[in-house]
Amino acid sequence: MNNISSSRAPYFSQRNVIRGLMTLALLFVFWGIQAQSNTQFFLRGEIKGLDSGKVYLYYRDDQNRGKLDSSVVKDGRFFLKGAIAEPCMAFITLKSLAEGPDIGSLNSGEIYLEPTLMYLSAAVNKFNEIILKGSATDKDRMRLRKLRAPITAIIAPVQERMSAIALLYKKDKKDSAVVLKKELKHEIDSLSSRLTSLYKEKDAVDSLFMIRHLHSYFTANILLRKVQAGTIGFTYASALLHSFPEKLKRSFVGTELSRKLTKVKLIPLGGETSNFVAINTTGDTISLRKYRGRKYVLLDFWASWCVPCRRLTPDLKAIYQQYRDHLEIIGISFDARQTDLRKAMVQDSIEWPQIMQNDQHVRIDPVDKLISDRFFVDGFPFLLLIDKEGKLVKKFGSGVDAVPAYQITSEISKLIH
Incomplete structure (x- = not known):
């Protein structure tokens, strides 16, 4: 019995050493991933209806510079990785700008990246319905999309009708002017008034969302867009920015907001x-x-x-x-x-x-x-x-x-x- 124990002792000792080394190696890998995760993002995605091709991602990198990455799509799947300084807005599309403007594209959409592992699900011609899991900032985007949905459903057909009327201008200039003045002028004015009212409702939804999510990078991006577009008052926008947490104020989008508001005054x-x-x-x-x-x-x-x-x-x-x-x-x-x-x-x-x-x-x-x-x-x-x-x-x-x-x-x- 003693002989058996003594013969096994070195074996167990060696196995324990191996286990210890493996555990230590895994810890080093984990610590490495943790260190990378401060800036690194990993994006796995699936695009239904696309067996092969390429997907392009436009975003702001860890040096706050515009960045374009791409990945080959195989069997509908792709993988992208990169470095970002903070949660940031990105655009994912099936067509590179180098190929020319993809006017009216249904195959480009907005997402919000975070330095973590994320999973994207999309379908050809339905990039406006992208789902991104793993990003808390993008979850805010989807929350607002859901809140906007009832109004968006009403706005869409009105905008489509406006676009249909605009197509009439592709005819001869003189004929188009006659058509517009005699047949469509009243409808255009009515549609324009309707859209103005609907967008005011949409802005009210956005405003309530921003007030309730002052900590979110997504809120900062929405506010920046409204300041850029001139659809929000200077005093109100400044008050919202002042209410942001300090970290968000010092972020890239926070400093951009401050700079834009200064220009609005100029x-x-x-x-x-x-x-x-x-x-x-x-x-x-x-x-x-x-x-x-x-x-x-x-x-x-x-x-x-x-x-x-x-x-x-x-x-x-x-x-x-x-x-x-x-x-x-x-x-x-x-x-x-x-x-x-x-x-x-x-x-x-x-x-x-x-x-x-x-x-x-x-x-x-x-x-x-x-x-x-x-x-x-x-x-x-x-x-x-x-x-x-x-x-x-x-x-x-x-x-x-x-x-x-x-x-x-x-x-x-x-x-x-």
């Missing part, structure tokens, strides 16, 4: 806009001042590669046809090459004048600088509506979202009528 509604003189793509000289006393002006800051900008173009064409006797649209392009701008103008049949943001012939008063700097533009689509006295009436957009055309139509209609 160009207040009702303030006089700076004049600029530029050469457009046809070689003609454009001066903002020459429209004073004659026409309202809509400045459209955009780029040919900007997907939301291109999505807005058909609506701007409809607005231009309807109000061109009273309104001039001036496109200010951020394209690096005029050939890209001209190509987009031909593709989208754009008629209003266009100038290049970085053109050496552009002059602006009271000092020479880029037009976007003078008007504090740092995102697009971004539009400024200016009255006949040269005063700023309304700001629209500045961000990743397409601007609701009914908002522009409603403001212009109020000015003219």
Whole structure:
């Protein structure tokens, strides 16, 4: 018996050592993952209806720089990983911007990443119904989506009808004007009024959500969008920002909010806009001042590669046809090459004048600088509506979202009528 025990003692001792080493190794792996998890995210996903292809993810990395990642989709599944500094908004799509603008795409959607392991579920042509598990911030996004659902269901068919009317402008200009004035004018005004009322209800839902979720990075992003789009008052937005926890105030989106609100104060509604003189793509000289006393002006800051900008173009064409006797649209392009701008103008049949943001012939008063700097533009689509006295009436957009055309139509209609 003693012999057996003594012969087994080394065996058990060796096994214990091996177990100890394995446990220690696992602990090191765990500690490594924990250390990485401060910045690393891991995204596993499944896309129903897509056996093979590619998926693209646009997000802000751990250095707060724009980042594009992609993954091959095999048997409907994909995997992506990266580093982020904090919970952040991201866009996932089946088409890279390098392939051209995916206008009206149903295969791109918004999610909120966190430095953790997440699981995404989506279906082809239904990226607006994406489900992301593992991200508390994205859970807030889905909560608000559920709260908005009853109003969104009413808004959708109204917007579809507005879009259907806009298609009539693809006909001959003269015929379109007749159709609009004689048959559709009343319906457009009615739909615009209805949408305004519905969006006020939606804003009320958003407002209550933000008040109840002041700790959320998602709330900060929603507030930033509303400030960019000019759909929330300065005082109320400032009060919400002041109520955020300190960590959220110091975050990237928190500091962006503070910066945007400062810019809102620098160009207040009702303030006089700076004049600029530029050469457009046809070689003609454009001066903002020459429209004073004659026409309202809509400045459209955009780029040919900007997907939301291109999505807005058909609506701007409809607005231009309807109000061109009273309104001039001036496109200010951020394209690096005029050939890209001209190509987009031909593709989208754009008629209003266009100038290049970085053109050496552009002059602006009271000092020479880029037009976007003078008007504090740092995102697009971004539009400024200016009255006949040269005063700023309304700001629209500045961000990743397409601007609701009914908002522009409603403001212009109020000015003219």
